[in-house]
Amino acid sequence: MKLLNQTVTAIAPSATLAITSKAAELKAQGIKVCAFAAGEPDFNTPDCIKNACEAALDEHKTRYVAAAGLPELRTALCEKLQAENGISYEPSQVLIANGGKHALAQVFQTLINPGDEVIIPAPFWLSYPEMVRVAGGVPVFVKTSVEDGFLMSPEQLEAAITPKTVAVVMNSPSNPTGMMYTPEQLRAIGEVAIKHDIWVVSDEIYEKMVYGGVEQASMAAFGPEFYDHTITVNGFSKTFAMTGWRLGYAAGPKPFMKALFALQSHLASAPNTFAQWGAIAALKEAGPDVATMVKAFAERRERIYALMSAIPGVKCPKPEGAFYVFPDISSFGMTSLEFAQRLLEEHHVAVVPGVAFGDDTCVRLSYACSMDNIEEGMRRFTAFCASLKK
Numbered sequence: 001m002k003l004l005n006q007t008v009t010a011i012a013p014s015a016t017l018a019i020t021s022k023a024a025e026l027k028a029q030g031i032k033v034c035a036f037a038a039g040e041p042d043f044n045t046p047d048c049i050k051n052a053c054e055a056a057l058d059e060h061k062t063r064y065v066a067a068a069g070l071p072e073l074r075t076a077l078c079e080k081l082q083a084e085n086g087i088s089y090e091p092s093q094v095l096i097a098n099g100g101k102h103a104l105a106q107v108f109q110t111l112i113n114p115g116d117e118v119i120i121p122a123p124f125w126l127s128y129p130e131m132v133r134v135a136g137g138v139p140v141f142v143k144t145s146v147e148d149g150f151l152m153s154p155e156q157l158e159a160a161i162t163p164k165t166v167a168v169v170m171n172s173p174s175n176p177t178g179m180m181y182t183p184e185q186l187r188a189i190g191e192v193a194i195k196h197d198i199w200v201v202s203d204e205i206y207e208k209m210v211y212g213g214v215e216q217a218s219m220a221a222f223g224p225e226f227y228d229h230t231i232t233v234n235g236f237s238k239t240f241a242m243t244g245w246r247l248g249y250a251a252g253p254k255p256f257m258k259a260l261f262a263l264q265s266h267l268a269s270a271p272n273t274f275a276q277w278g279a280i281a282a283l284k285e286a287g288p289d290v291a292t293m294v295k296a297f298a299e300r301r302e303r304i305y306a307l308m309s310a311i312p313g314v315k316c317p318k319p320e321g322a323f324y325v326f327p328d329i330s331s332f333g334m335t336s337l338e339f340a341q342r343l344l345e346e347h348h349v350a351v352v353p354g355v356a357f358g359d360d361t362c363v364r365l366s367y368a369c370s371m372d373n374i375e376e377g378m379r380r381f382t383a384f385c386a387s388l389k390k
Contacts (some may be wrong), residue, residue, distance in 0.1 A: 007134055010133070011130050019037045019350050019351070034376050035369065038175065041241040046229065046289035051281070056274040061273055067269060069094070069276060076283045078090065080281075086206075087146060087218055087220045087227070095249060095260050098246045100248030102248060103251075104131060107231055107260065111231075112167075115138065116138070118158050118165075118167045119165060122142060122143060122359060141358055163200065167200065168200055173320065178320065178324045182214075182217075187222050201231050203233050206238055209238065232250065238322075247276065312385070313331040313389060314328065326357075332385065348380065
């Protein structure tokens with residue numbers, strides 16, 4: 001039998017899914033597991049979105065649309081990006097994809113020639129490096145630390161740039177850390193990218209999940225040069241509790257988007273038609289539902305951070321966005337994988353080892369779960385840590 005594509009066969013399986021699978025096995029045995037692994041809102045999709053989708057089905061809106069997505073949705077996104085992000089795009093500069101992940105994968109395929117380098121601050125969302133590799137590129141990691149709030153400095157970015165660098169990935173608020181760059185910090189990063197004429201892939205999927213008065217900013221809004229060097233990627237999954245709907249989008253300068261449109265026309269034909277009508281309702285009607293969800297996440301953030309930061313031996317910066325905490329557990333003298341496995345097996349708490357995100361000193365917990373789960377899970381987490389100190 002002939003060999004398979006070596007880049008694809010070298011892809012590491014998702015650590016999140018592996019932990020989730022093991023937790024499911026324990027649950028099937030009748031064991032109560034406190035799960036903090038999945039990065040998915042625990043709310044139902046708002047009714048206004050579901051109703052719009054149902055209406056589209058009733059009206060037989062089930063045929064192909066333009067490869068770049070439904071014109072009405074692209075127009076609505078232009079209005080959203082102008083009003084909320086301060087970025088002026090035309091519909092011809094917006095592409096609807098089958099989820100934010102699909103949008104990102106296509107962006108990398110469009111940007112990268114074989115051997116090109118993409119700079120990724122670590123810790124990072126675990127799919128970035130694999131997407132870059134599958135596109136033929138080389139991920140270059142810039143290590144950040146808990147002491148610096150897991151934020152890359154402009155000096156670190158500049159030191160990592162080589163003649164092969166084509167882009168840097170920015171994710172603020174961040175998965176897995178929950179940390180954010182201030183507008184000033186983002187601008188400084190963008191100035192380095194402009195100086196070296198590289199792209200910024202700005203992943204803004206958690207833009208609405210911001211707490212404590214911190215300001216979320218979009219790189220492309222800072223001025224013409226920033227606009228010309230930035231590809232903005234976002235989606236509906238997190239903000240609107242639409243993970244299973246699989247709708248995301250990318251926006252950027254016209255020459256880049258023309259190439260991206262052509263790629264998607266061959267890879268996907270077009271996104272799900274009736275789901276896109278639901279997405280229009282999300283943008284226009286679901287604001288109050290989003291506010292309710294964000295309020296709940298803010299309350300959970302306060303509680304899980306208070307409990308986590310009280311544990312001896314744990315260092316944990318307070319997350320400013322998204323719905324994750326990323327505590328440093330290195331004082332316990334084990335890898336993040338061993339910590340996560342023992343925590344699950346001995347105390348039935350599911351977290352994701354930080355090694356999957358490029359940092360083996362930490363674990364990730366999602367607080368997109370009930371307050372009861374947080375209380376019980378953190379009680380067990382605390383007891384586990386205490387047992388390791390004995």
